[in-house]
Amino acid sequence: MSISIVPSLKVLKPAAIVVGVAFLGLILGYWANAALTTGNAPSFAPGYAPQQPIDFSHKIHAGDNQIDCLYCHTQASKSTSAGVPSVAKCAGCHQQVATDRPQIRRVMEYWENQEPIPWIKVHDLPDFVYFPHKRHVAAGVACQTCHGPVETMDVISRQAPSQMGLCLNCHKEHQVEFGTDCLTCHQ
Amino acid sequence: MSFMDTLRTRWQEYRKPGYYDEFDYAWTMTIDLDRCTGCGACVTACQAENNIPLVGETELARGREMQWIRIERYWEGEYPNVKLNFIPMLCQHCDAAPCETVCPVSATYHNQDGLNAQVYNRCIGTRSCAVYCPYEVRYFNYYDHEWPSPLDQQLNPDVSVREKGVMEKCTFCIQRIRQAKDTAKDDGRRRVLDGEVQPACVQTCATEAMVFGDRNDPQSQVSQSMNDPRAYHVLEEVNTAPSVVYLKKVEANVST
Amino acid sequence: MSGIDRRDFLKLAGAGGAGAGAGFMIRESIKHPVEHLVPYPSPPEEFSPGIATWYNTVCTMCSAGCGITVRTREGRAKKIEGNPAHPVSEGRLCAHGQAGLQVLYNPDRLTGPMARTAGSEDLAPITWAAGISQLATRIREIQSSGQGNSVCFLSEGVGGHLGVLQKNFMEQLGSTRYHQYDFAYPHTLYSAIQNLFGESQLPYYDLANADYVLSFGADYLSTWISPVQHSLGFGRSRHGASGTRGQFVQIEPRMSVSGASADQWIAANPGTEGILALGIANYIVNEIGYEGADRQEWVGSLAPYALNTVSENTGVSASVISHLAESLATAQSGLAIGGGSAGNNTNGVDTLVAVNALNYLVGNLGNEGGLVFNPSPVIGEEVSGAQATYSDMLELAEAARDGQIQVLIINQTNPVFNLPEVAQFREAIEQIPLVVSLSSFIDETSALATLILPSHTYLESWGDTFPKPGVGFSVGAISQPVVSPLFNTRATGDIILGLAKEIGLSEAFPWSDMEEYLKQGWQEIYARGNAGNDSGDFEAFWTDVVRAGIWGENVRGSDSTGLAEGVIGTIGVALPSFSGSSDDYPYVLHPFVSDTLEDGSAANLPWMQELPDPLTSIVYGSWVELNPSTANNLNLEEGDVVEIQSPHGIVTAPVFIYPAIMPGVIGMPIGQGHTDYGRYASGRGTNPIQILSPQLEQETGDLAWAATRVSITATGRRVNIVKTGGLARELGREIVQKVDAEEHTTPIAGLSSIPVKVVQS
Amino acid sequence: MSQREIAYSEVNDDIVRSLVVTGRNYYITLAVSILVTFACFFGPWFYQIQYGIGAAGMNHPTVWGTYLASFIFWIGLSHSGTLLSAVLHLTNSEWRKAMYRSAEAMTLFSVMVAATMVMVHVGRPWFVHWAVPYPNQMEMWPNFRSPLMFDVMAITTYMTGSIIFIYMGTIPDFAAVRDRTTGWRHHMYVLLSLGWRGTDTEWHRLHWAYTFLAVLIVPLAVSVHSIVSWDFALSIVPALHQTIFAPYFVVGAIYSGTAGIVTVMFVLRKYMKFEHLITKLHFDNLGKLLLVMSLLWTYINAVELFTGWYSESSEEYEALGFRLFGFYGPLYWEMILFCAVAPLLLISKRFRTSFVPMLILSIAINIGMYTERFLIVATSLPRQYLPDAWGMYYPSLVEILIMIGSFGMFTTLFLIFVKIFPSVSLYEVKETLPEPQPKLRTQSESGAS
Incomplete structure (x- = not known):
């Protein structure tokens, strides 16, 4: 009678291999979904960069032309939501500027039809999180702190993992008064 | 600070007498039972403000009402010398709240403003807080509620819509308190002015039976109201130190 | 591994595939739905997403006309609150006012005009x-054939310019058939005030400064005339500026919300409230001493109302009557x-005359804390007589049956539901060839319409309201649309104007x-120039009024403290007469306007259906209130379904044992029993109006x-009454604590458990 | 030993036979129990996850229902297994040896079922891991003041302890079975026996560790059920916040657990044909224990009622009055009959040593004990401080199915257990037997092949 467990392990090896392959497949499938499908990502993962209805480049506007963030996202200093510029705002400049580019023509099409541009939200917080842009702008937090170096991006992508730890760490670091009280963000 | 240190400090500080008084506000509500007519305006105002779902007749028949503030009624005596007493019952925001100690995930806790907070997205639905609450003012989402279109367009964007399996309760209209604090900050004020913030129920009460404010400010209307000799706590004997103060009903002498 | 055979390969491939699929699906399942950021093409002025905008307008959920302010976010109305500047409500609101949003967002609202094509049952858009x-x-x-009078317009009670417009429109058509119909319209009170004081307006009762209020049947805190205004007064009288605590006494056969809040509730036999009032008057004049010049007239008029007689008739003991008289x-x-059930017996006007005469006797006319007369309305006096009484409605029905009415336009009123079966109003409407409804909902009446032109809700349309009663002076408010129309509906005014144009009345x-x-x-x-137009031109005045949500004119009503000529001699209240013999029908039915559903018009609002009845905590249903002793005699328990039979019909409802109703009286709430009117109202409970005797x-x-x-006959069936309350007894637990009126002026030990700390800010 | 002498070798024979030889009846029973588990437990549970806890009958005042009652029941049932085994081991009670393995298994599986009941009970089971302290991105910790948190700790500790206890005690048996089986079973037991050789050192260490664990388990078991009782007793619900609750729950747990053991022993004896291993002696001793626990339990119940009555407060009166004479009053008296009156029969030795009556009694006791747990929840919560908030609770179909399903799950786990673990301890039973004679040894060897 053998007491060593080695032969028994050998017998169990095929089963273990099957389990191992299945596990590898799991990782592969997860990765494949992340790499191949577009449109929507897990709510917190960084790197999410969906195809927008207009190939808008923040690099050209905010980077090269040095347009202030608040020029378009005017709400950010006044309201909880930063807001996106109205189509009228786009048209305001682009009736004169760069009118020949195909992307601009598409913008002007929206304007002529008086239709909203269905931008896809990149930085999306869950509905139970109440993030006031106004307070953060007033406190002098740079937009780039959460949104990353937007002025260098041709295609906007999510930079920071917008999870609770991010908020908490920043609040702790800056010793925000009662900044870790749950009711600060959840109501 | 390491985790253990934090824990130790918290442990030592926690709930020593006067712990909550060190902070800016201690939100308090007084309810004058001599004025309450039981009309129910506060109930509907609360439902409108706080996205409280419609339950429906079948679920109500199973006892699954959802009202963050409810009117309780108690009869006294028999016909013809019969009286009816109303008492609005809402979360008492107890300073020594039994619900806070029992929640295994700290979804309900006391914040520095004297509010008994309920964090919906943290709640796992053990419902133990509702068992521990002697005032029975915690309501559980037994299923996902529906707002038939276009009723959903009425939903207040400042208040989370709660999903199934989550406990909910009166927040003293935290969204309004936050709004008021926000305005105060914008105006460069350190404090919210007295009367600047009113929960929906207080705002609508037609007999002005309810007063809301900060009891840390001795000049506030609510502090004055609390000093009324008629002030008392419901279920004082359970020693929860509620932030809702009731003013006793006055019994007039009438001949019968 | 030495080699992989086919079996192994399949195994591995299967495992790998299953794993990959699972991994793919795991990530798929934690994906977040794509959300869009949708900008305005060109944003409205001063619009900011995330910032609420408030609009002042007027509540039309009942006829009180409270000013409201509506919170909107992103173009959607979110919350209604009272307009603090409005003197009727002073920033407060009742439950109905709060629920106005569910009129706007009701899932059963009609989304566009519809017509019933000939021979078809269904309405087609x-x-x-x-x-x-x-x-x-x-x-x-019809007009060209000179039969203008065969067009009839039946509206809900509307005042202000819309009422005038409707009335003028009908006049232009050559029709006199313009009626308004509201179930709970206080015809008898108007009549009594007219008889007694010669005033055509309802007076303003200054509850806030009154310190002893006797209410005869008027549920002034919940459903009667202007509940929010009364509640404000009630609250202030209780512990308000006056320093003394006002006392309230309610006299009615079934305790209402006002009765529950009163210091004393007295059950007088139904319909004898007026006799009781005269008994009190008699005691005041003869025992306490009334010194007016007309004392002898009073003594003469009140002679039949000696204490003992009154006590016998009303069932209220002599000592209570004298105490009431003394206190008053x-x-x-x-x-x-006075009002409510007291005004809706066969002796209603006499009763209310008697009640209001007490105010004269105690000398509070025009005084603080008394009865204050209102000035005549700023606009729409011509409409004030348009409210149809039951007899008017019977005439209308008769005319319809005779084929005298060709076209009936119904605006938001529901007579089929609110009139007794015996009036046969439904049958009458069915005789009319063209019935047009302007209602936003399919209710019992608009269900009979062949053409439905749904109007906007009050939150989507322009209008104005001049509250009746006022607050001792003239006030008015413009209601403005707070949201853009949700559906393909039109404002009532616009429909009428459009119609006028189409008919060819564009000149008028x-x-x-x-x-x-x-x-x-x-x-x-x-142009009246009394108030509010200091700001310059009309446009500025208009903007100011719209913004403020209120316009007022500092003009008082009549200062007369006298009575109408020769009225004292006519004062006297007969015993009420009831239908049916007391042998066959031993109980008096006391229907009351529901505290939550009004006369049934709020039954389609889910918040109102789910708001527990203040007195019983019942939701979503009808019930029959019995005194415990009555129930005991009949061997009935809560939940037993009974048949209530009157000489004119039968309804069934479950029994609810109600401790505060007279043994010979049974109470039933009005409001449920809809057969149409949307998913929240239809098929629930019963409508006691159906069985009322004419x-x-x-x-x-x-x-x-x-x-x-x-x-009452028991059916033997039982149902579970759906209510939110458990046991409505305290069991000595001191939940609602009390102090004696004397005691409460002396300090009692304060709170121990809340430390109050001074904070320097 | 009073029964027929059994031979040393028969022990191994019987047990290995029970592991290897599987009859049709076993498969039928297993299939039925698996079916019940899925149809009554997982099916309704899945529906409940989809729909929400509303699928159960809980409502506003009564937010806890049969799920929690089942949880306490299973935790209670888990009690006597490991506890009893440990206590008896420490007191050198010889008669323990034939029954402790299955008792411990019962512990293990009922704790598992209890843990599942927690999952069924909570509103959002997919977040239940938040009650476990682990470093996380949200930087949130559980609430260490919560009795529910204590529960999580206590139950996981108890479960871990029980697993180690039962596993360690089985290692020599795994080795024994390993040596007498072939095929995949052999390989499985090779792994399970962790290379046990049976040397003196090994035996010494095993005994030492086993005793150590036994010492550890006893206070642990007492604390677990005390902590479970705190879920209730730390509240301020009338009729629940009683200081007697911790001992009440511990006694109740041992009581129902012992009754559970009797049931399981009967079944094993009958269907695994262990008649000569599990004897009248065991039933006699367990009967005595049951009698003691029953008396204790009755005493505590009387104390509970007395405390309520003595408080002279409306809250306690109403809650206890509702329990005794309310809608569920008949259940209360049923509980008293089953748990306080009927066990008095155990005074008679004849009763204690008759198998079928003991089975019936043990089942009755557990029905009574389940009722007790149900009543604690269903009659206290609807009668709290504010009478206007009083309500009523009726279990829904889903709840009843899940309750039945939990028994199915327990049975399934146990059925699988008896085919993997030697359900009677081989080596310890052998220790109780007389020294084997040489001639018997050959017989045993021939039987082994």
Whole structure:
């Protein structure tokens, strides 16, 4: 009678291999979904960069032309939501500027039809999180702190993992008064 | 600070007498039972403000009402010398709240403003807080509620819509308190002015039976109201130190 | 591994595939739905997403006309609150006012005009142009044949310019058939005030400064006339500025919300409230001493109302009557009000005359804490007589049956539901060839319509309201649309103006829409020059009024403290008469307007259905209230379904044992029992109006809806009454604590558990 | 030993036979129990996850229902297994040896079922891991003041302890079975026996560790049920916040657990044909224990009622009155009959040593004990401080199915257990037997092949 467990392990090896392959497949499938499908990502993962209805480049506007963030996202200093510029705002400049580019023509099409541009939200917080842009702008937090170096991006992508730890760490670091009280963000 | 240190400090500080008084506000509500007519305006105002779902007749028949503030009624005596007493019952925001100690995930806790907070997205639905609450003012989402279109367009964007399996309760209209604090900050004020913030129920009460404010400010209307000799706590004997103060009903002498 | 055979390979491939699939699906399942950021093409002025905008307007959920302010976010109305500047409500609101949002967002709202094509049962959507032209063509035909009077307009109670517009429109058609119909309209009170004081307006009862209030049947805190205004007064009287605590006494056969809040609730036999009032008057005049010049007249009139007789008739003991009289007379400012069931017996007007005469006797007319007269309305006096009594409605039904009515336009009122079965109003409407409904919902009446032109809700349309009663001076408010229309509906005013144009009355109605018409009307108010137009031109005045949500004029009503000529001699209240013999129908039915559903008009609002009845905590249903002793005699328990039979019909409802109702009286709430009116209202409970006997109030010809006798038969069935409350007894637990009135002035030990700390800010 | 002498070798024979030889009846029973588990437990549970806890009958005042009652029941049932085994081991009770393995298994599986009941009970089971302290991105910790948190700790500790205890005690048996089986079973037991050789050192260490664990388990078991009782007793619900609750629950747990053991022993004896291993002696001793626990339990119940009555407060009166004479009053008296009156029969030795009556009694006791747990929840919560908030609780179909399903799950786990673990301890039973004679040894060897 053998007491060593080695032969028994050998017998169990095929089963273990099957389990191992299945596990590898799991990782592969997860990765494949992340790499191949577009449109929507897990709510917190960084790197999410969906195809927008207009190939808008923040690099050209905010980077090269040095347009202030608040020029378009005017709400950010006044309201909880930063807001996106109205189509009228786009048209305001682009009736004169760069009118020949195909992307601009598409913008002007929206304007002529008086239709909203269905931008896809990149930085999306869950509905139970109440993030006031106004307070953060007033406190002098740079937009780039959460949104990353937007002025260098041709295609906007999510930079920071917008999870609770991010908020908490920043609040702790800056010793925000009662900044870790749950009711600060959840109501 | 390491985790253990934090824990130790918290442990030592926690709930020593006067712990909550060190902070800016201690939100308090007084309810004058001599004025309450039981009309129910506060109930509907609360439902409108706080996205409280419609339950429906079948679920109500199973006892699954959802009202963050409810009117309780108690009869006294028999016909013809019969009286009816109303008492609005809402979360008492107890300073020594039994619900806070029992929640295994700290979804309900006391914040520095004297509010008994309920964090919906943290709640796992053990419902133990509702068992521990002697005032029975915690309501559980037994299923996902529906707002038939276009009723959903009425939903207040400042208040989370709660999903199934989550406990909910009166927040003293935290969204309004936050709004008021926000305005105060914008105006460069350190404090919210007295009367600047009113929960929906207080705002609508037609007999002005309810007063809301900060009891840390001795000049506030609510502090004055609390000093009324008629002030008392419901279920004082359970020693929860509620932030809702009731003013006793006055019994007039009438001949019968 | 030495080699992989086919079996192994398949195994591995299967495992790998399954794993990959699972991994893929795991990530798929934690994906977040794509959310869009949708900008405005061109944003409205001063619009900010995330910032609420407040609009002042007027609540039209009942006729009180409270000013409201509506919170909107991203163009959607989110919350209604009282407008603090409005003197009727002073920033407060009742539950109905709060629930106004569910009129706007009701899932059962009609989304566009519809017509019933000939021979078809179903309503099919049509365009507005087609709908208006169909109606206009028909009216034109009738008008050209000179039968203008066969067009009838039946509206809910509307005041202000919309009422005037409706009335003028009908006049232009040559029709006198313009009626308004509200179930709970206080015809008898108007009549009584007219008889007693010669005033055509309801007076303003200054509850806030009164310190002794006797209410005869008027549920002033919940459903009667202007509940929010009364509640404000009630609260202030209780512990308000006056320093003394006002006392309230309620006299009614079934305890209402006001009765529950009163210091004393007295059950007098149904319909004898007036006799009781005269008994009190008698005691004041003879025992306490009334010193007026007309003392002898009073003594003569009140002679039949000696204490003992009154006590016998009313069932209230003599000592209580004398105590009431003494308290009323000796109070700083005693006040007597009457209405509700007291005004809806066969002796309604006499009763209310008797009640209001008490105010004269205690000398509070025009005084603080008394009865204050209102000035005549700023606008719409011509409409004030348009409210139809029950007799008027019977005549209308008769005319319809005779084929005298060709076109009936119904605006938001529901007579089929609110009239007793015996009036046969449904059958009458069915005789009318073209019934047009402007209702936003399919209720019992609009279900009979062949053409439905749904109007906006009050939150989507322009209008104005002049509250009745006022607050001792003239006030008015413009209601503005707070949201853009949700559906393909139109404002009532715009429908009428459009119709007028189509008929060819554009000369008489040159305005393009209601807003323009309103502005024209307010030009006149601007021209009165009494208040509010310091700001310069009319446009500025208009903007100011719209923004503030209120306009007021510091003009008091009549200062007369006298009575109408020779009225004292006519004062006297007969015993009420009830239908049916007391042997066959041993109980008096006491229907009452529901505290949550009003007269049934709020039954389609889910918040109102889910708001527990203040007194019983019942939701979503009808019930029959029995005194515990009555229930005991009949061997009934809560939940037993009984048949309530009157000489004119039967309804069934479950029993609820109610401790505060007279043993010979059974109470039933009005409001449920809809057969149509949307998913929240239809098929719930029963409507006690159905079985009312057509007893008329002698003087006004209105329905004496508190004068029906009924019998009760158990059906043997039981149901579970859906209510939110458990046991409504305290069991000595001191939940609602009390102090004696004397004691409460002396300090009692304060709170120990809340430390109060001074904070320097 | 009073029964027929059994031979040393028969022990191994019997047990290995029970592991290897599987009859049709076993498969039928297993299939039925698996079916019940899925149809009554997982099916309704899945529906409940989809729909929400509303699928159960809980409502506003009564937010806890049969799920929690089942949880306490299973935790209670888990009690006597490991506890009893440990206590008896420490007191050198010889008669323990034939029954402790299955008792411990019962512990293990009922704790598992209890843990599942927690999952069924909570509103959002997919977040239940938040009650476990682990470093996380949200930087949130559980609430260490919560009795529910204590529960999580206590139950996981108890479960871990029980697993180690039962596993360690089985290692020599795994080795024994390993040596007498072939095929995949052999390989499985090779792994399970962790290379046990049976040397003196090994035996010494095993005994030492086993005793150590036994010492550890006893206070642990007492604390677990005390902590479970605190879920209730730390509240301020009338009729629940009683200081007697911790001992009440511990006694109740041992009581129902012992009754559970009797049931399981009967079944094993009958269907695994262990008649000569599990004897009248065991039933006699367990009966005595049951009698003691029953008396204790009755005493505590009387104390509970007395405390309520003595408080002279409306809250306690109403809650206890509702329990005794309310809608569920008949259940209360049923509980008293089953748990306080009927066990008095155990005074008679004849009763204790008759198998079928003991089975019936043990089942009755557990029905009574389940009722007790149900009543604690269903009659206290609807009668709290504010009478206007009083309500009523009726279990829904889903709840009843899940309750039945939990028994199915327990049975399934146990059925699988008896085919993997030697359900009677081989080596310890052998220790109780007389020294084997040489001639018997050959017989045993021939039987082994």
